[in-house]
Every structure is written in C-alpha cells, then in structure tokens.
Amino acid sequence: MKKIAFMLLVALLSTTTITAQKTVISKNQSKEIVFDVVENMPEFPGGQDSLISFLMHTVKYPKEAMSKGIQGRVLAKFIIEKDGQVSTPQVIKSVYPALDEEALRVIRCMPKWKPGKQNGKEVRVFFTLPVTFRLN
Secondary structure (H helix, E strand, C coil): CCCEEEEECCCCCCCCCCCCEEEECCCCCCCEEEECCCCECCECCCCHHHHHHHHHHHCCCCHHHHHCCCCEEEEEEEEECCCCCEEEEEEEECCCHHHHHHHHHHHHCCCCCECEEECCEEEEEEEEEEEEEEEC
C-alpha cells in the first residue's frame, strides 16, 4: 500500500492595512462588505499550527483519487463571518472532483475562527486556503 503524506500550506495574506473589499449579498446576510485584507486577519483557534494540525487529522485522501494516482493542490476560498463561522466555501482552483469535495468537506467542518477586525469592529473577511494532496 502506498504511504500517504499530506503537505498542507496555509496562504498568508499581506499584513498591510489595505482595505480591499467586496460587497457580497447572500441569503443569510443583508448587503454587507466582505474584505480581502483587514487590519487584524481572522485566525483559526490556536493559530496557524493548530490549523495545520486540524487539516492533517481531518483530511482523508479519497480512495478514487488515490487509486488513480491523482495528486495536486486544491485552492479554496471561504468567508469568515463576524461571529467566526465559516461560510460559502468554494473551490477556486480545481484538481479533481473527489479532491475538491474533500477540501470543501473539511472546510465545512471547521470550528469557529477568531473573526477579522477593521477599525476595531468585527467584519466579514475572505480567506483562501490551499490544500495539497500528495502521494508518497
């Protein structure tokens, strides 16, 4: 049996205080701004090391992709809401449907994050996360 190793990379956004923003209208939210970068970016509970640990323990390499030798990096984007909930995950760079679905499954089961802040107020923030699937 092939030995499986996951290499997970977390995309870190610039630490500048640029206020890039977009307006998003969703079913659950009224018309609200969703920022790309804020003064205080959202943080996974326990920080980046805890995020990597969560991913390593939660991601399951899909058997179909494993048997076909498919590997690569799925790039997913989601919103961290004002209350820290993860919402609207989507794949922005696909590798293979089974790998894409696994990345989305893991994002959907994430705990609440520490929300991002702009001008001292909690705001909605986009977060991009690459999930690398690699067979060894």
